Amino acid sequence: MSNTLFISxxxxxxxxxxxxxxxxxxxxxxxxxxNPLIDEAEACLPxxxxxxxxxxxxxxxxxxxxxxxxxxxxxxxxxxxxxxxGKVAAVLGLTAAAFEPKIAVVxxxxxxxxxxxxxxxxxxxxxxxxxxLYAGEGGCSKGCLGLGDCVKKCNFDAIHIDKETGLPVVDPxxxxxxxxxxxxxxxxxxxxxxxxxxxxxxxxxCVNTDKGALVVKNCSVGCIGCQKCLKxxxxxxxxxxxxxxxxxxxKCKACGKCVKVCPRGxxxxxxxxxxxxxAPALQGAEPVVKPQPKPEPVExxxxxxxxxxxxx
Amino acid sequence: MNPxxxxxxxxxxxxxxxxxxxxxxxxxxxxxxxxxxxxxxLGAPADxxxxxxxxxxxxxxxxxxxxxxxxxxxxxxxxxxxxxxxxMDHTGYYKPAVFIDREDQDEWIEGYIDTDELITDIKLDxxxxxxxxxxxxxxxxxxxxxxxxxxxxxPEGKKAEYIIINxxxxxxxxxxxxxxxxxxxxxxxxxxxxxxxAVNTDKGIIGIEExxxxxxxxxxxxxxxxxxxxKGIEVQPLKTKYPQGGEKQLIKAVTGREVPSGxxxxxxxxxxxxxxxxxxxYEAVQKNKPLIERIVTVTGKSVKKPGNFRVxxxxxxxxxxxxxxxxxxxxxxxxxxxxxxxKSVSVTNFPCIKGTSGILLMTLNExxxxxxxxxxxxxxxAMACPMGLQPFLLHKLAKQNNFDExxxxxxxxxxxxxxxxxxxxxxxxxxxxxxxxxxxTGAIIRARNQK
Numbered sequence: 134m135s136n137t138l139f140i141s142x143x144x145x146x147x148x149x150x151x152x153x154x155x156x157x158x159x160x161x162x163x164x165x166x167x168n169p170l171i172d173e174a175e176a177c178l179p180x181x182x183x184x185x186x187x188x189x190x191x192x193x194x195x196x197x198x199x200x201x202x203x204x205x206x207x208x209x210x211x212x213x214x215x216x217x218x219g220k221v222a223a224v225l226g227l228t229a230a231a232f233e234p235k236i237a238v239v240x241x242x243x244x245x246x247x248x249x250x251x252x253x254x255x256x257x258x259x260x261x262x263x264x265x266l267y268a269g270e271g272g273c274s275k276g277c278l279g280l281g282d283c284v285k286k287c288n289f290d291a292i293h294i295d296k297e298t299g300l301p302v303v304d305p306x307x308x309x310x311x312x313x314x315x316x317x318x319x320x321x322x323x324x325x326x327x328x329x330x331x332x333x334x335x336x337x338x339c340v341n342t343d344k345g346a347l348v349v350k351n352c353s354v355g356c357i358g359c360q361k362c363l364k365x366x367x368x369x370x371x372x373x374x375x376x377x378x379x380x381x382x383x384k385c386k387a388c389g390k391c392v393k394v395c396p397r398g399x400x401x402x403x404x405x406x407x408x409x410x411x412a413p414a415l416q417g418a419e420p421v422v423k424p425q426p427k428p429e430p431v432e433x434x435x436x437x438x439x440x441x442x443x444x445x
Numbered sequence: 446m447n448p449x450x451x452x453x454x455x456x457x458x459x460x461x462x463x464x465x466x467x468x469x470x471x472x473x474x475x476x477x478x479x480x481x482x483x484x485x486x487l488g489a490p491a492d493x494x495x496x497x498x499x500x501x502x503x504x505x506x507x508x509x510x511x512x513x514x515x516x517x518x519x520x521x522x523x524x525x526x527x528x529x530x531x532x533m534d535h536t537g538y539y540k541p542a543v544f545i546d547r548e549d550q551d552e553w554i555e556g557y558i559d560t561d562e563l564i565t566d567i568k569l570d571x572x573x574x575x576x577x578x579x580x581x582x583x584x585x586x587x588x589x590x591x592x593x594x595x596x597x598x599x600p601e602g603k604k605a606e607y608i609i610i611n612x613x614x615x616x617x618x619x620x621x622x623x624x625x626x627x628x629x630x631x632x633x634x635x636x637x638x639x640x641x642x643a644v645n646t647d648k649g650i651i652g653i654e655e656x657x658x659x660x661x662x663x664x665x666x667x668x669x670x671x672x673x674x675x676k677g678i679e680v681q682p683l684k685t686k687y688p689q690g691g692e693k694q695l696i697k698a699v700t701g702r703e704v705p706s707g708x709x710x711x712x713x714x715x716x717x718x719x720x721x722x723x724x725x726x727y728e729a730v731q732k733n734k735p736l737i738e739r740i741v742t743v744t745g746k747s748v749k750k751p752g753n754f755r756v757x758x759x760x761x762x763x764x765x766x767x768x769x770x771x772x773x774x775x776x777x778x779x780x781x782x783x784x785x786x787x788k789s790v791s792v793t794n795f796p797c798i799k800g801t802s803g804i805l806l807m808t809l810n811e812x813x814x815x816x817x818x819x820x821x822x823x824x825x826x827a828m829a830c831p832m833g834l835q836p837f838l839l840h841k842l843a844k845q846n847n848f849d850e851x852x853x854x855x856x857x858x859x860x861x862x863x864x865x866x867x868x869x870x871x872x873x874x875x876x877x878x879x880x881x882x883x884x885x886t887g888a889i890i891r892a893r894n895q896k
């Protein structure tokens with residue numbers, strides 16, 4: 134009995150020893166020379182492998198950085214959306230463009246309240262599929278379908294559907310701005326924008342390029358393309374895309390003037406201090422800020438009873 | 446009568462519910478304003494050639510076909526164009542449409558032969574017929590709205606042996622083709638002759654499901670009475686089984702030939718045309734009448750007065766529902782088309798177009814998806830699939846966004862008949878996922894082919 138055990142151990146031990154020696158020499162012979170900088174650069178990246186940089190993962194980005202640094206002497210155009218590339222650049226002995234943290238922004242406010250349901254959808258819960266079927270429960274053909282393709286694709290658990298509004302909400306603490314949600318939104322509602330100074334940002338919370346009358350029919354907060362903001366903006370940061378205002382984040386200084394003139398409340402200002410209670414007007418002085426006109430309540434005609442169903 | 450034939454693979458037999466089969470076709474009065482969508486066919490919408498304030502005659506061209514797979518759109522009434530705007534159509538999207546304020550009297554375009562008499566003499570030759578079909582904007586009126594002239598243009602090197610008329614009407618509830626066969630038998634048969642002349646063949650087969658025995662007998666009788674006139678036309682009874690009217694299934698049933706995967710029916714030497722389209726071709730070729738009206742079945746178990754209406758395009762569907770006794774209590778589903786292939790609409794006032802074969806009203810009990818449970822691997826969907834696919838697998842792959850695998854499992858061969866979903870005991874929305882997968886896979890294939 135003990136003999137069998139001894140023989141087995143001896144045979145396996147010898148076999149293991151011989152193979153270890155063989156492996157050692159093989160490994161020496163076929164060693165792949167790799168730039169040690171890649172490992173160093175990779176260590177500076179978050180390691181989440183989200184793909185937001187456009188490469189297969191963090192290591193692929195590190196490899197691309199090292200390659201480009203060697204070839205062109207810079208790492209321009211290669212950037213991890215969630216990390217300062219300065220560290221990577223330092224490893225490679227270069228300097229990187231200033232890091233601008235980004236965040237995903239949901240540009241639709243057609244919640245259950247603002248764009249009430251006219252029909253009820255029953256079917257596969259995939260936005261990309263529902264998009265081929267109909268305009269949406271509220272009737273806006275550009276608005277959020279609320280089935281959460283963005284939620285399913287997020288690697289960081291940073292976007293969720295708010296049950297009350299039926300719209301996705303981005304968690305600013307978790308979002309790294311990788312843009313996976315933006316790519317997977319069939320209606321292009323989500324945009325990755327710079328977080329802005331002090332985390333303050335101003336954007337048009339609508340993507341409907343239709344004529345104003347059509348927007349009003351289906352949503353009480355959609356952009357109607359009245360161009361008031363365009364005229365108000367002192368920095369020419371606002372442009373019209375069809376019947377839709379778009380705020381260029383590169384030009385916007387987050388002054389918030391456009392927010393006040395928007396008759397529909399379509400422009401959202403995030404992380405701004407709450408408006409102060411109106412200061413008593415100084416004698417002889419003109420009031421600086423005109424009171425914001427309230428958005429008129431819009432009557433939405435229900436063509437089909439709300440319980441109606443859209444099915445595949 | 447010929448022996449009954451059918452396709453072999455799969456198929457289901459839903460309750461027939463042909464509630465309006467005995468009801469004659471009624472002319473539906475046109476409303477004051479009609480809204481004619483410019484996108485009435487599969488493929489690109491037509492280009493609008495009228496503007497606000499223009500007076501248009503009945504049958505006048507208002508939209509010209511754009512691209513190869515596209516069809517002309519004609520004015521269904523005499524009147525003034527009030528605007529060219531968008532309207533929410535049956536797709537649930539806002540689409541461009543021409544709004545026409547109608548005059549009481551129809552003033553037809555030049556060349557229209559206003560007669561109810563049968564014209565049997567076919568004066569045009571093959572090419573002229575196809576041009577006429579194209580000019581008159583005729584599309585497949587079974588619901589898919591594929592432009593008919595494209596079908597009739599047989600590619601070089603191919604030969605059309607058979608004209609197969611799709612009179613199966615396998616969708617439950619719908620009766621518009623059946624009524625047309627009964628009421629316009631001779632016109633329809635001349636239409637078949639025209640089609641045979643168009644593709645230069647002497648064989649025409651009319652495939653009808655055996656639940657329409659009345660039509661089979663009538664057609665047989667008419668053909669026998671006018672032997673020399675309708676030479677070469679044959680009536681082929683088919684088993685009542687869904688989807689007997691699917692193009693590929695019909696070819697298989699009638700000729701025993703199988704359309705190869707990814708190929709067109711012409712590979713088997715067959716050209717399949719729908720009944721309503723055949724009748725429209727008769728009217729276009731013999732009477733110079735563009736496609737501006739069709740028969741629409743308005744039906745449903747709780748509908749008070751179901752009916753078959755001859756409707757000019759652009760008539761809002763809610764008027765038809767009104768004529769059928771109004772929207773009954775508890776209706777939750779308004780379906781454009783039949784219950785199997787049709788699609789629920791999000792507005793009831795969508796304008797009727799070339800593909801509107803029926804308006805079906807269903808209550809919650811009839812239409813609601815029952816509670817979905819897990820797949821139990823029973824394989825019923827695979828048994829029911831008339832294309833021999835594996836819906837359970839395609840559903841899973843589409844759900845995982847695994848579009849390489851969906852392609853190798855022939856998702857593009859799916860005809861979206863819905864037999865799998867109909868038969869699924871776990872109530873899984875198989876077709877939803879397969880359609881999603883098909884759309885995605887198709888986009889990937891197209892992008893690849895463009896490279």
